[in-house]
Amino acid sequence: MSTAFTTRTLDITTGTTETVADLTADCAAFLRETAEGRDGLLNIFVPHATAGIAVLETGAGSDEDLLAALRDLLPADNRWHHRHGTPGHGRDHVLPALVPPHATLPVVAGHMALGTWQSVCLVDTNTSNTDRRVRLSFLG
Template sequence: MRRSAAVSGPVDFQAQCELEVPTRGPGFIDITREATAFLSEIGAGQGVLTVFCRHTSASLTIQENADPDVQTDLITALNDLAPRNRGWVHTTEGPDDMPAHVRTLLSDSTLAIPVFAGRPRLGTWQGIYLIEHRDRPHRRQIILGFLGQAARG
């Protein structure tokens, strides 16, 4: 069964902000709360939330937010797919540099999430995550954008 939620009117509202996320090294950082707060602060109604990571050695994903073992297993899978000791040619910034680029290639740098009534339409067990692929702490810049309609009322 298909369910639709339509709101008529022009797409006439857009907003953007930069979110700086400190990381501690490899792992997942949940940024769902910050993305939801952005939508609330701007008075978003219906539209699309975009999330963009301004880096090539960190990435974004939508993943399960209930069981932390999922993140542990995903990190293990990324380590298997892009190990640090593979003999990479590109090592300008250290042995974790090229594996970080491959891991970003396997995940993504941009997400598009539908928004209805000012809230991201995520599934029950979904969260928005920044994935740090480098060994050292970093300060990552994430651009949050909204395109759609302002909340009515």
């Protein structure tokens, strides 16, 4: 079996509020250009210490529920040892332990094998850094 590895970066602006940004269309477009109908793996990676990648339902409130749960688990207050930046910024550095900075998805016939309601999302609670880079890599 022949294998090919292709990688590309996306530049995402998340804004000044906590964000769940849907990357599913970007991932699908990348696969249309690179997978050429092959089976393989798609890796999505965010090389930032304060952001993560999640696979979840969007548009029905689950994205807001995720942000609310993260606010409950990781309050933006002065309890954090990591204290530079905005108040409570230390919690942003704990986020990747709960929402990892990567996801690997199966690709079948050039398409992500996601469930009906699943989307690939960038989760960013750091309101001080609005510019994010996401690396998409296909091996197939």
